[in-house]
Amino acid sequence: MTSSKPRRSPGExxxxxxxxxxxxxxxxxxxxxxxxxxxxxxxxxxxTSRPEAAKDMRAAMKQSDDGLFADPGKVTVGEWLDAWLAGLRLSPTRDTYEQMIRVTLKPHVGDVKLAKLTTARVNALYRKLEERGSARGGPLAVRSVRLAAAVLSMALKAAVEAEPPLISRNPAARATPPRLRDELASTVLAWSSEQLDSFLTWAAEHDQEHVALWYVAATTGMRRGELLALDWRDVKGDVISVYRNARPGPGGKPVIGPTKTRKSRTVDLDDETVAVLRAWRVRRGGLHLGLVRESAPVFGDENGQRLTPKSASTAFDRAVARCRAALGEEAFQRISLHGLRHTMVSIWLTAGVPVKVVAERTGHTVATMLSTYAHVIPGSQATAANQVAALRRHSAGAGDEPTVEGTALRLARGKMPGQGA
Structure with missing residues (x-):
């Protein structure tokens, strides 16, 4: 006896x-x-519903009939990220996405099959990035994790909307990247002014190859890429013009483009920082006159090549490790090169510089300043430039201990460590 229930044809x-x-x-x-x-x-x-599943099945079968069905089971997350990126217009934003995909996303989930990427796997990725997602194996900044999450979610949304669709839903849509307000609680951002004093004083004696970079980074609050993009023509007296940024390019070589915000600004310098830069230029000129021509990078190697972002960060990490070994690990905690920027923002705000002035000086938005830093006390940009030296003189105190002011004066007189009188 045969069943009265109709049978599906093969492939239905x-x-x-x-x-x-x-x-x-x-x-x-x-x-x-x-x-x-x-x-x-x-x-x-x-x-989540039978009609939804049936609709997707009919669409897939129609694509199959038209010869357009792509097997999502064979496409990896990395392959789709590359394909999605290739379809975006060339722009600084696309460059940022490319770096985030190459450095942060593909190393962790690039080999995962797109169809098998789940919300739980995406959340595990975010937690891993928070714990050890930086290139140095430490925590990745909350803002960077959120950027990675935004890029991943946009790419996965595009995979859902592709013709034909590669996945039925976006697994990142319900994932939980870290909140911005968790950043200060989860990440050590800065040193105190006393700790900064200790490091810069040590660096003047033991890291003369990079001390000028560390000093200018600390006293201006400039971003790493902005510092590495500087040429000597950008430094005029007691003012630096900031209008370019060096980002990692193919092979790690720096690629010069506009600043992160695509806006230019000027940064006032205190007398000590001016003295440091002048002494640094004298030293560079002593190696080769080509190193101090107007178009030469301020912070380059002995061959006149611009330092790469990675090499600058690696050099800073090594300097901090050596300094902690010399002064004691309890002297201060490890921070990244970007931490010098956070250090100076904290010092300025504590010293009474208005948040709007600090935002203009560092290229931040006021909203970012208010969401990231708690202390907002009135002041002026002139105070921001001069307070650097004042705070250090105060923190060094009396006695025979070397001070950063003394270091700057030695640099101004051209008596870099190891050069003699």
Whole structure:
């Protein structure tokens, strides 16, 4: 006796119910359809209703009939990120996305099959980045994790909307990247003014190859890329013109472009920083006159090549490690080169410089300043330039201990460590 229930023809497929561990219902479809040059079974899961699953199955089968169905089971996250990026217009934003994909996303989830990327896996990625996502193996800044999350979510959304779709839903849509307000609580951002004094004084004696870079980074609050993009023509008297940024390019070589905000600004210098830069230029000129021509980088190697962002950060990490070994690990905690920027912002705000002035000086927005730093006390940009030296003189105190002011004066007189009188 035969059943009266109609039988599906081969390849028609069907929709089926299953349950998650928490008991919630989900649906999947399964059908044998044409994928490229062969017919093969295809399964898609995660639908919240039977009609939704059936609609997706019909769309996939139509794509198969038209010869357009792509097997999502063979596409990796890394392959799709590359394909998505290739479709974006050339711009500084695209460059930022490319770096985030290459440095942060692909090393962690690039080999994962796109169809198998789940919300739980995405959340695990965010937690891993928070703990040890930086190039040096330490925590990745909350803002950087959030940028990675935004890039991943946009790319996955595009995979859902692709023709034909590669995935049925965006697994990053319900993931939980860290909140901005968690940043200060989760990451050590800065040294105190006394700790900064100790490091710069030590560097003047033991890291003469980079002390000028550390000094200018600390006293101006400029970003790493802005410092490395400086040429001597950008330094005029007691003012630095900031209008370019050096970002990592192919092979790690610096690529020069506009600042992060695409806005230029000027930064006033205190007398000691002016003295440091003048002494640094004299020293560079002593190696080769070509190193101090107007178009030469301020912070370059002995061959006149601009320092790469990675090499600058690595040099700073090594200097901090050597300084802690010399002064004692309890002297101060490890921070990144970017931490010098946070250090000076904290010092300025504590010293009474208005938040708007600090924002203008550092290229931040006022909203970013207010969301990141708690202390806002009135002052002026002139105070910001001169308070650097004043704070250090105060923190050094009396006695025979070397001070950063003394270091700057030695540099101004051209008596760099190791050069003699």
């Amino acid at each position: 497929g069907g929709v089926y119910e299953y349950r998650l561990r928490n008991g919630e219902k989900r649906y999947y479809w399964k059908a044998t359809i044409q994928v490229g040059n062969e017919r093969k079974p295809v399964v898609r899961r995660g639908f």
